[in-house]
Each structure stands twice: as C-alpha cells, then as structure tokens.
Amino acid sequence: MSSDTLTPRVSDDVTSSGAARQIRIMICDDHAMVRGGIRRLLQAEEDFAVVAEAASADTAVAGVGESAPDVVVMDVRMPGASGIEACREIRARFPATRVLMLTSFDDDDTRRASIVAGASAYILKQIRGDGLVDGIREVAAGNSLFGAQALAT
C-alpha cells in the first residue's frame, strides 16, 4: 500500500480552539479514502477535533506521542503490525489515550483480543449510522462499550 509510510500529521487549525474542550481524535487506517471519510464524518461534530492521522500501526504509536489524542479510531486489520498490537502499545505507553477499534467482522477472537489489548470499544464498519460518533463520545467520557459482562471475563 503506497500510503503505508504516511507520517502522522498534526492539524494546526483545531489545536488551539478556544471554546468548550473538544475531543481530540486520531484516525488510523491504511486506506486513505477511509481516513478521509471518517475525518469528514467526525469534523461535522462540533465537539470533535481530528488532530492526527496515521496509515500504519507504527506511525500511529509515534503519532499518539506527538499529538496526545483523547481517542484513537483504530482499524483492526492493517498491513504490517495489526491495530490490536498498536492498541496494546498505545495503552501501555500513553494510558490517557483511549482506543476504539474499527472492524470489518464481529468475531469473538478479535473482540477478546481487543479487550485484552486495552481497547475501550469495538465498532463494526458501517458507513451510515451514529455508531462511530456516539462510540467516540462514550469512550472519551471514560466508558467502555464492551459491557460489564465482557470486561469481567
């Protein structure tokens, strides 16, 4: 994938927004079009600020260090290191940053792996609907979308 080496990019237009505290978001997905689409979707929300993007797990970890997002929207499957690995790394090094996994399939193994890696949510890829937007707000508020039952295991 040609965009694989994309370096984290810190947007300058939103970092110093004055009003109410915005939720700082980083998007990590190997597809540029997905990142663009998600960015457009999230920018429509006033309380959201997309502060960085990454096209691979490695650049995501580095990017979190630079832009200190509140929430990372992380694709599960990417070439190279997976989103799960990136999530584990981010949670270990930057505990204040929460990770929301974005996935194509609702399968038990990935769900479990995401929980173990410290993700706060696991959301199915779906173009329309409020799942992602609502999910980000929940996660930023410190809630987990896995439910008490999932966390207990």
Next chain:
Amino acid sequence: MAALTSDGFFAHAAQLADALPDGIVVVDPDGTAVAINSRLLTMTGYAETELVGSSIDRLVPVDRRALHAARRAEFIAHPQVRPMGSALDIVCLRSDGTLFPADISLSPITLDGESFVVATVHDVTERRAVEDARRDAEERFRLLVESASSLAIFDLDPEGRVSSWNDGAQRLKGYDRNEIVGKHYSVFYTPEDVATDKPQRLLAEAARRGRVEEFGTRVRKDGSRFQATVSITASTDSDGHVRGFTKIVRDNSAALQARDELERLHLVEQRVHIGRDLHDGAIQAMFAVGMGLQALASDIDDAAATERLQQFVVALDDTITELRGFIIGLSNDLTPIQVRAEMERLMEGLRSRTGMRATLNVEPTTLAALGTNSRNLLLVVREAVSNVERHSRASVCTASLQPGTDHSVELIVQDDGRGFDPTRFSAGLGLNNARSRAVEMGATYLVASSPGGTTVTLRIPTPDRV
C-alpha cells in the same frame, strides 16, 4: 385372629397411606396440596408443614409450572384415571433443588361433594439407571458384533489356495464360499501387486517369521478396491513344516471415511478463514468508497444528486452487511446447537454495541425441525438483527422461534424502535435478500413497521412430520 373387613381396613387409611412404597399427594382443584403421605416427604425432603396447604408447584420444576397448571385444568375438566403425561419425562423437584424422575398416576376422587385429584408418585431413578446401563451394554455388544462381522477370516493351504471362508470374508470380498474355496488367494490383490509377486512374498515371509502384517489395497470380486489391514499367521506342525495360513483382513474404509470427514471439516474451517480474509479486503474497499461518497454528498448543493448518493451509500452498507453474513454461509454444516450459538452471539453483539435489551428465545429442538433450513433462518435473523441495530434506535429486541400450527415454525423478530418506511429501503439488498431466503425456504415473510416498532414474521413450513 380378628377378622378385618375391607371397610375396617380402609378405616386405617392414614396408616395404609404411610405404608405404601409410593408417595401420595391429594390436590384440590386450585392446585393446593391438602394431604400427603410420609413416603412423599422422604422422597422430596420437605416437611409436612411445607407442603400441606401450599401449591403443588413446589414439586414442579420452575420451567414446567405453566404447562403443569394447564394440564391440571385439563384434568379437572375431564377427570379420569390415567398416568400423568405418559409421553413426557416427568421430573419432580426436591426441597434442595435437585430433581428426580418419576412416574405419576392421577385419580379423581370426590369427598364430601368436593373434587380432588390423588397423585401417586413413584420414584423411577433406579429403574432409569438400570435402563440406561442396559442400553449401554446393548450398544457395546452391537458394536462388538459389527466390528467382528466386518473382519474377513479365512484359511489358506501351504500353496496359498483358500481352504476356509467366513461370512465376514464373503461380505468384505464379495465371493461365495463355493466359488472361492480352492482358488489361489492372489485374486484378492491388484494386478500391480500380482506382477511383483507380492502374494507369494507375503506367504514366504509369514512362513519364515510366523506372522506378517500389512496395510494395502485389495480388490473385491466386482473389481472395486478397498484399503485393508491384513495379517497372515502361519500354522506349523510339530516338525516346523507350514500346514497353512490364517488370514484376517479388516476393511479400513470406515476409518478412512472418518479421516476424510475430518479433513473436510478442516477444509470448511480454512474456507471460512480464507473467506474472511478476502471479504475483509472487499469490505475495506466498500467502506472506503462509501465514506468517499458520503463526503461527496455533503459537498454537493444539488438535493436530488445528494439523495441519489445517499441511496448508493445505503446500498453499500447493505452489501457490507450481506458480505459479513456470507462468511457464516460459507460453512454449510451448522448443527442446530451451532446455529443457536451463532444467534446468541448476534444478540450479544447487539447488547454490547447498543445497550439494547436483546433476548433470544430459540430452542435447538425447534431448529432441528427445520433441517437444512436452519441455516437460512440464521441468515434472516442476522439481517433482521442488523437492521434493528442500524435503523431502529430500539431499547428492546426479541427474536423467538416457536412451533406453529400445521407443520410450521414461526420466527418473530420484534423491536420497540422508531420503525421505518419499508419502501425507503427497497433499494437496499438487505430486505430483498431476506425475502429471497424466505422464498428458498417456501416461507412467508412479513414486515410490519410503525413508529412504535417493527415486527418481522417468518413462517417456515417444516419438512414432513418426524
């Protein structure tokens, strides 16, 4: 010795009742126990005060109480002496929560103008255990006989000609005793083996070492081949001269079939994995295009064009959902238990992603009645649940499967959401896909939606009465 009249005898009803080996409980039409004997107390572990005056439900497992009440009403309407639920496996609940199997007979009686039911409870735990043990023994014996009769056992003379022949040999190789005795045993080998003189070599080795074993291909009378485990044992006289050979041949085809079955399962598993990888790419791409279209739609000022773009996005979303469902479709051989587990997983996903109260009311036995259609049913449920998640904004969702009348079962997926306009989604693949599944099953498919919620009803005919 004082003569005891029948009337006098029954005047001691209480003593008599307590002397009986069975538990007895007298129940009034409301289901309240009015009298019990001591045997019933030892059987159930209750004290008399706990049962007398209480509902008979105390002795009925919780999940059967509703049914029990219905049957009781039925009995009171049409009282007659009969065994209770002769077709059912009756179990009684003890005070400590454990269950025991029982035979129960019911007799209506009238005392002082009031109707009661006398239930005689016979604990059949022991009888069941004996029956189970007998069934196990029978099964073991059957397996033994079957495995023995699948062995071909026959003798050869020192030159290798067949000299005796058993039923197993006839079954395995296809030759009658008359036609094979006297023939050289090389007819059982493939031409390739005969060309390399294998039959004679095996005999020579058996003669030298006493016994040889081999795994190889053998030929039946009709020319078909099978995989066999063969042992040849030489019998010798007191001088050490070979008097003949005994050959035991086992057809390993069954074992091989089991191995093939295992390989097939592995293949299915692999197929699912490969499918998942492939579809992941496709879903990624569609998700990306969809996101792009969505962004484009918000840039365009033309309302009609925006509407069209949104329709494309909906269609893409539905296709993504369908691809997800297709992964399940890849494994054709789901058992009712697996289908139910998959449905439970769908509901769990709904619960954990939306916080919706999602319940599943599906028994594997009901699913089993559907045969191969249970997979189609799963796909319909998957789609319905996915629609509930995406469109309904409901707080409660129930999926239940109930036996219906006239050899059918009825699936109902219900939510209390905002409903939707079915025509708005006609362009999407989802509902049409469910419809085509319904047609495939010969089922009727009905969607009723209003702002108070949506109900999807699927009525599926079951195959012939089992």
